[in-house]
Amino acid sequence: MTDHIILVSQDEAGRAAEWRARRSTKTYRGRASFTLMLSALTCLVVAASAQHIGSYAVSQGVSPVAASLPGMIAALVAALVLVMAASAFLKSLAAGRQEDVHTARLLGDEASTRSWKALAWTGALLIVTAGAWFMVVNDAAVSRTFFDLVLIRDSAGKVLRAFGTNILIFSVSAVLILVWALVIALARTLPGAAGRPLRVLAIAYGDLFRGLPAIITIYLIGFGLPLTNLPFLSDLSSTSYAIIALTLTYGAYTSEIYRAGIEGVHHSQVAAARSLGLSHVKTMRYVVVPLAVRNIIPPLMNNCISLQKDTALVAIIGAIDAFNQAKIIAANNFNLSAVTTVAILFIAVTIPQARIVDKLSERDRRRMRAGG
Amino acid sequence: MALVEIDHVTKRYDHLEVISDFSLDIEEHEVICLIGPSGCGKSTLLRCVNRLEEISSGEIRIHGDRITGPGVDLDRLRRDIGIVFQGYNLFPHMTVLENTILAPTKVLGMSRREAEEKAMAFLERIALTHKANDYPDRLSGGQQQRVAIVRALMMEPMLLLLDEITSALDPELVSEVLDIVRDLAAGGMTMILATHEMGFAREVADRICFLQAGKVYEQGPPADILGNPQGERTQAFLRSLRKAGRL
């Protein structure tokens, strides 16, 4: 007896009966009824809001079709959600009445899933409705200030042209940063005592420029270098100063990303490369850095997006980028809609990149799973 | 003179003595199997021979030439000593072909064409030419390990170290890897194998060394060690293998 870890009862039939007696069916009645009530309420709120906001828009000269269409869509969605919630509630009722356990479970499960879906849609509808109200309250102050369509249209050309400066600064510094940061990261991962002086220098650089706010670096370089009377360095354009400052700042951040990638390469890969006779440099060049770069594409691209946005900081040294141009227009018209144009531009160039990052990292993840 | 002389080698990690006062000579064309319980120092010993690990004292000589201590050209040394690891360690960002030609082209300066021809000849011998342009993740464990062996053979090593190369493989894939090792042994390659495949060790080894706590506890021809072990520890180890159905 004592040589069993556990002694299982011999009464198989009894245990089976006990197990079956304990089974139960969840009908999700509470969730279904709550969802039904909430979605009914939402339906009313959405309909009333659509009516009110639509007629206000018409009174402001928006064409009746354009004014009522969003409201009608919202109301339609709300009605559909109400139907979904009602059907969930009915399923739940049916699950309670059902004799057959398996059918009842199936119904209960559907009631649960539909309730969750209806709840999620209800939440989304309420948020969108709140947003719509925010735009029109106080005699549409928000819409007028940020979304003056006429001003947006008229200023778009000028702002777009100035946005070219942002793109120039971004592209040149992105390339410089990728190279410069790798140099710093390699210096930081130099092995042995001989590597120490350069390691220390790289660490000092990283600490300094990660600590300095980008806006201060830009300010110091943009206004400071011209005062030094150094040949070449003191008479560059403000765009060039911006590129230098951003490269220094982002080089520090990006080198940390590279370093994390380099140190994240499994040591067995290094052992494999070294055992084939590859030197430290060749191991870095052909194995570690290529692997590291693949692992860090997402953070690298996120850095890129962040860099793109920080090109707007160059406005403080007087470079006429999109933001600066928009600020001038905004000051002349007492209206921020031109700045909204800039915002839209930045968002429009960022979103595709975010999608590319997702695609790239997914593809590489699949490949990297093997090998180890 | 022996090809490899391991002479009173000790290896410590901090205070843990993993290899202690270990001596072993390996003749040219000899196949030596290291067996012993997990953690007895088999991997560490192999890694010391191509200096992926530094020994703490003693010395290792190849053809009578000391390869431990400062001033040894490690990259040069490792060209001539191949090692294959338990986890294959193929480079995941390179195709099979790129994995195999990396070292010959970048270390030996062989032309890409020549290296590819040589690699394809090897791949043909192990029936993997159709995988030449695939990435390692498209290969089974057995196929990856065969490629790893080819990658080592591309450097035409004079000594091959094999560290439990079948331990990570599903049982039905083991034999395809062992076939290559058998072939290499027949071709006269000097090899040191750490292995748990006793049947294979019996067949292919000239000598089996049973390691215990970083020392050679018992060594001799396979028939003696596996059939009629003298030492108590050896007997206990083989008994536990037999119980687990591995012998």
Ligand SMILES: Nc1ncnc2c1ncn2[C@@H]1O[C@H](COP(=O)(O)OP(=O)(O)O)[C@@H](O)[C@H]1O
């Ligand atoms: N890098 C290391 N640092 C500290 N201890 C280690 C290290 N590598 C291996 N060891 C220890 O050395 C001993 C021998 O390991 P290993 O050579 O891998 O054994 P085997 O290959 O025979 O299973 C083990 O006790 C292990 O914990």
Ligand SMILES: [Mg+2]
């Ligand atoms: Mg081991």
